[in-house]
Amino acid sequence: MKLSELKNGETAVIVRLSGHGGFRKRIMEMGFIRGEKVTSVLDSPMHDPVKYNVMGYDVLLRRNEAAMIEVLPEEEAKKELPPAPIYTSRTVCDSCSGESCSNCMFKKIKTKRNNVINVALVGNPNSGKTSMFNTMANENEHVGNYSGVTVGAKTGSFNYKGYRINLTDLPGTYSIAAYSPEELYVRRHLFEQMPDIIINSVVASNLERNLYLTTELIDMNLRTVVALNMYDELLASGAEIDYEHLGAMMGIPMIPTIARNGKGLDKLLDTVIELFEGKNNTIRHIHINYGNIIEEQLVPLSAELHKADDLPPQFPVRYWALKLLEGDKEATRQLGNCMEEARWTRMAKDAAKRVQTQMGTDAETAISGAKYGFINGALHETFKPGNKDAQKQTRRIDRLVANRWLGFPIFLFVMWVMFSSVFMLGAYPQGWIESLFTWLGDVATKFIPAGAIQDLVVNGIVSGVGSVAVFIPQILILYLFISLMEDSGYMARAAFIMDKLMHKMGLHGKSFIPMLMGFGCNVPAIMATRTIESRSSRLITILVTPFMSCSARLPVMVLFAGAFFPGYEPLVLTALYLLGIFAAIVTARLLRIVKFKKDETPFVMELPPYRWPTLQATIRHMWEKCAQYIKKIGTVILLSTIAIWFLGYYPRPEQAESGKLAQMSEMQSSLSHFTANAAEVQSHEVGLKGKTGNGMIAESGKLVQMSEMQSEKVKAASERAQSTSLLDAMPSGSGLREAKTESFEQVADEVTINGINENSFIAMLGHTVEPVLRPLGLNWRSSIALITSIPAKELVVSTLGVLYSSDSDESITVDLKKSGDFTPRSAAAFLVFILLFFPCIATISTIAHETSSKKWALFSIIYNTAVAWVAAFLVYIIGGMI
């Protein structure tokens, strides 16, 4: 029968795995091997995926994937399956501690010439690598190179007992095959960087699966020390392990550690130095016995490889022979430069065929099976399982949290708590940051003489940077929650609950949280995709997140809905949000069809046991995110605000053009309040997040009122401007004229970013862009509003307030209507365009950073703008027909 048919609570024994090679391999790495017991533990609220327990781990599988695993009830399996063979190992060389040795071809590649030791941390996800890294490189003088959890590494350097240790925290993997990007990354790191020593962190209470990766390190003959991490959990479970004996059998020293509190880490580092100096007695190179059939095939293959003198020296001959027999593509690539590579591959293919006929299974599966056999054999003699059910607690919590009926409401509640904290609690410190920047602006105004420089500092830099810096508290609070959810293990449960729905979109359960976060702000949302291991799912999630309408777009929607669709505001808002979600779904599906045919990794996901998060790790996580954000503010955002300011400020209007200037100065005074208003708008938005329905609209109504207040200010300004146009009539030389000229210049200099006068570059841009937007019923003024939304969507409402305010006392809503620029049709098109149009510079730069590619950022700009245009055009056309 199929594993997917197993009912809740039932246990069966695995008899066969089907599916393609990559799938099988991945499933085996997770512990699904022939002869292993598996229990169906829990159905997700939507019946897919299902939680299974195998080798003491909770692992999620989708139903269609579970259908690829054939199982039998325990009784029947006993009859059918022969007892699992216990594989052994053979020591190849007793004293191979780093010197060149003909027997096992261990070549010392790096000579011990200085006191720098390059150490790489490898191990399963959640085995405590990062905790270890953080504790050891605590006084880190240098930590950098952090390009994402999934396909990047983090390095730190520190001094220890006279050595400089360069520690690299590699992504977590279940093996060092090359099926997932993380595995490939780890493998290339080992091949290309050739670290001196490997620290392999394994979960002490779950050795069977964790040691699988260790067997691969044995094959690679890398100088390794195993950190038996979470030793506290092992002790708590009542289990016993003779780790010295186990280490001796595997030829690898083993050190118990508790990475969380640093226990055992000194001993671990001492062993690293011992290994480096060649003074460790435990280390030796062993050959795992893969059984007669495989070994028979390996002999002639190895002999052939031995003859070559261009074999990459990083790994031993036997490793290459094994990989060729497995048909491993990465090995073929790495051997690509060898003269005889083609012949070897042919030989290996034939050998693999022979294995297939003799064993009835392919070589790769047989080799994996033998690795587990070797581990079993070793553990048989050294490990006594505990009698206490270590997972009892986890199971109890899961029964509630991942319950079919309660799981979903609990999840929604957690989300609600998270978002309301982000936006409500965040509003307070946000207010302080706002005040700080207002104060900075005031100080700058006071001390810098009026002119271009003052304007640049006050209206360009301070206001531009300030409008983004106000999000820092939200980012911190958000990451407090994300960090807690990840470290406690709840994040995996959230993915479990949402997977079915997300799978329909061609995405992963873990894509849900970033997309939801997108309704707040796209920047942290895109950063949150780091928890998605599958690279294609992660990329797609990043690319669709901008369609989730962020809070900055809300005020525009409220303004236009009120002006052109009175009485239908909630309907318009809901429709827009749904349209965004629809665009995201269509895009995700399209990308799946066109670019990423299928998810390269199966869903199989581990459900780690619940653990208490530590304060230290949480704070570190929050700080890392915050520092990244601040760095971005200091670079991309600073530069772009300066650019926008420049475009709006220059070229300066000629004094002679006083007619134009008078018109212009009408706007300028309101523009000088522009910044403050933009900040106010933000804080209002933030308040909005906590509210829903009518409350939200009422709040946004306030924003509209604010814009109305602007028109008041404009009125006053225009009176002032009229007096300046009298300037020419004044006799020169009179004190009056000089005084006036001064204020005149000051007024001209007050023109801020988005300078709406037709002289500025940005206005020219508005005119240039107009033809493209004309089919949507939009003119040059609305084009400027769209252009100014590029640095931040927050700027649209204030820009419109300036563009459309008239001398009359009427509200901006009325002004908008009276301007004749918009009809309900074109207003709808404008809204759709704003919704789908490419997000903002911060988001784009985050996309570029997170995907490590400018290409995808560019794609996002072009694709989203194209979608926005087409959708707005359709809306305009359809609107015309109604």
Ligand code: GDP
């Ligand atoms: P990584 O995925 O391998 O980098 O693992 P992390 O360092 O992120 O650790 C995963 C979880 O295990 C975190 O919640 C840690 O707090 C916890 N953890 C790490 N080391 C230990 C340990 O020695 N004992 C216990 N009980 N928990 C640990």
Ligand code: MG
């Ligand atoms: Mg980690």
